[in-house]
Amino acid sequence: MNSNKLSTLLAQDADPLSALDNALRCQICKDFFDAPVTLACGHCWCSKCIRSFMVAQTGRGQCPTCRRDMTESHLRPSSAIEDAVTAWKRARDCILGLAHGKSQESADGPVKKKRKLSSSPPVSGPSRTPSIESRETPSEPAEMKPDTVVQCPLCSCKMRYKELNAHMDKNCAPPVSTSDKSQKTQWSDIMGSKSKGKAKVDQDPLPKVAYDTLKEKQLRDKLTEHGLSTSGTHAQMVARHQQWTLLWNANLDKSPANRQSTTELRKEMRRWEDEQKNKKKRPEVDSKSHLVTYPLLLFSVYLTILDYAEGPVCSASGSS
Amino acid sequence: MSLPKASPPHLRRAFVAVHRLTIVISETERLVADPVPGITAAPHDDNLRYFDVTIQGPDGSPFQQGVFKLELFLPEEYPMAPPKVRFLTKIYHPNIDKLGRICLDILKDKWSPALQIRTVLLSIQALLSAPNPDDPLAPDVAKHYKENEADAHRVSREWTQLYASK
Secondary structure, eight states: OHHHHHHHIIIIITHHHHHHHHHTBOTTTOSBOSSEEEOTTSOEEEHHHHHHHHHHTTTOOBOTTTOOBOOGGGOEEOHHHHHHHHHHHHHHHHHHHHHTTOTTHHHHHHHHHHHHHHHSTTTTSOTHHHHHHHHHOOOOOTTOOTTSEEEOTTTOOEEEHHHHHHHHHTTSOOOOOGGGOOHHHHHHHHHOOHHHHHHHHTTSOOOOOOGGGOOHHHHHHHHHHTTOOOOSOHHHHHHHHHHHHHHHHHHHTSOGGGOOOHHHHHHHHHHHHHHHHHHHHHHHHHHHHHHHHHHHHHHHHHHHHHHHHHHHHHHHHHHO | OOOOTTOOHHHHHHHHHHHHHHHHHHHHHHHHHSOOTTEEEEEOSSOTTEEEEEEEOOTTSTTTTOEEEEEEEOOTTTTSSOOEEEEOSOOOBTTBOTTOBBOOGGGTTTOOTTOOHHHHHHHHHHHHHSOOTTSOSSHHHHHHHHHOHHHHHHHHHHHHHHHSOO
16 A cells, blocks of 8 residues: 555655654644744644644643743744745655656656646645646636626736726726716725725734623624624534634734635634534444444545655646 | 535534544554554554553563553544543552552643653553652552552562463
8 A cells, every 4th residue: 555655665764754754743733734833932833733722721831842831922933844844745745756666657647637637626636726726827818808897816806807907007006997986985095995904804813802701792793703603502602713713813824825715714614513513423423433434534545545646746747 | 635515514524533533543553653662552443542552561660571451542632632541450559540540640731732642651651660659549559658668569569460460
């Protein structure tokens, strides 16, 4: 099996490589750093991992490695590590590809893979792939009419195609259609428009909330403010808000290019909700659930192997 | 690895369960690939979170030459919550009670998610070498250890021979 080869390769044959591989992994989830943050003591974690540990420790807590006190304000995003992880992931795929004798294949591989990628981007690839592709092929179809409404590729404002060039030349100034610009909008341009304020909000971390002091209604308001469900008990609502804050703030610890969209965060939130439901059901089904999960587990292992098998070729095509 | 967007909830839930298990599996793989001398841990076939563990009594301790069976369970919250570990073999030790429960700080308030199954089991092995009668779980054994250590060691050796010989 490929994955076995992989672990033996990383464990024995290539010990210095395995040390490098380990150094770029979070000691909590044992996976590669995702949105790495460093604490005041210098230890590094995935933002999501260390934040959920803080939640589990009710806000206070100690560094999992050296037990020095830590708070959320100590967290500093570490973009150098993030870049190192991205680079190593690609290098790793190449090395594994070479080790598995994929080198002959890669000669004719890239062309085939590229076609496959562009024909079916959203099926199973990592979420980043489609966005990269769309960046690489921004060319508008030739038969665009001047009055067609299009989205600006930079600020995703909607406007007529004939205005697009002028708009982009002015560094994405709000579309000026002269006639229908009311006094009100002109004023709001001067005083700082609504849309500007909104864009800024998207960059701001959510503040810590003292849930004990919140009344039920305030808590509900907070949830609806972020478009979250208000069902369940008080404790469930608190947990939901905590989780959303966690996901939101952890996402901001990534470098802007790697950040997830709000839709993706919501999807992750839904997965978390499912997990909570699952947890509640667990005690009664536990003895039988493995009958379902075990085959699925094998399936997931199979998928992972596919990932490994495809990875090197993809990256080779990307770099060449 | 990702699921198709519009998958039914029961599939999504199963996927989540599997995803959480992958942490457990990667740790198990490492345990198997790089075993600790004197310690074995094997997951159950039907429940990958449940491990059968054996620990050899450390040399120079009254538990020398004994092989102790333990059970280890990784709760759903792991690694945010500590694993649950219990001795199945009877042992005469001030920090381990009749039911096999272990008094060890890292299994309680001093748990850290950076610890692993491996480090937990090493700590338990170290506890066998260095009993701590000042923080007892079995008061009578602790008293014995404090008042007459030599005699307490004798009983520990006897129990090891009786219950933990190979």
